[in-house]
Amino acid sequence: MQQLNILLSTFLVFLLAIAGVNSYAIDSNHRHEFVKRYVPDRVAPRQAASPSPTPRQPGTVANCLKWRYTQMSGTVADTCDNIVTRFKSIGLTKANLIKWNPALKSDCSGFQLRYYLCVQAGP
Structure with a gap:
């Protein structure tokens, strides 16, 4: 097995990129903790048309x-x-x-x- 000589910081940046993690922290005991930032889903734009009430006659426009x-x-x-x-x-x-x-x-x-x-x- 081949051994790679890379810095820990380079390795962590690589892991962050793969995992989609936005940052990491090192605590006082030198343990590394990866922190994933919450990004909410995009909200779809509201439709302009109002809900269609009933009864309606046939053929009324949808918009x-x-x-x-x-x-x-x-x-x-x-x-x-x-x-x-x-x-x-x-x-x-x-x-x-x-x-x-x-x-x-x-x-x-x-x-x-x-x-x-x-x-x-x-x-």
């Missing part, structure tokens, strides 16, 4: 950021037009409402109460 539950409020029922008016401040247009909720059909004749509609979608 929806904001939802509206269609309902009666007193004697007034939601319609495509009053939903667009209500959410105009976040950029909702009738064209986008229909695009994101294709079951509405191009003239909103597919509009139904008691379903969630996407009123804001991400890229």
Whole structure:
């Protein structure tokens, strides 16, 4: 067996590199202790879309950021037009409402109460 003549410090650096240990310490009794630094796993970025509530009509976009539950409020029922008016401040247009909720059909004749509609979608 061949004997290698290397310094202890060189050997320790080599071991640290192999083991993924970040440092070592020598105590008062000259014992060597390897110390591994804790590195937390990377956290995945949050998805922009909100959880999809139910019930929804078929074909609703997957990247929806904001939802509206269609309902009666007193004697007034939601319609495509009053939903667009209500959410105009976040950029909702009738064209986008229909695009994101294709079951509405191009003239909103597919509009139904008691379903969630996407009123804001991400890229």
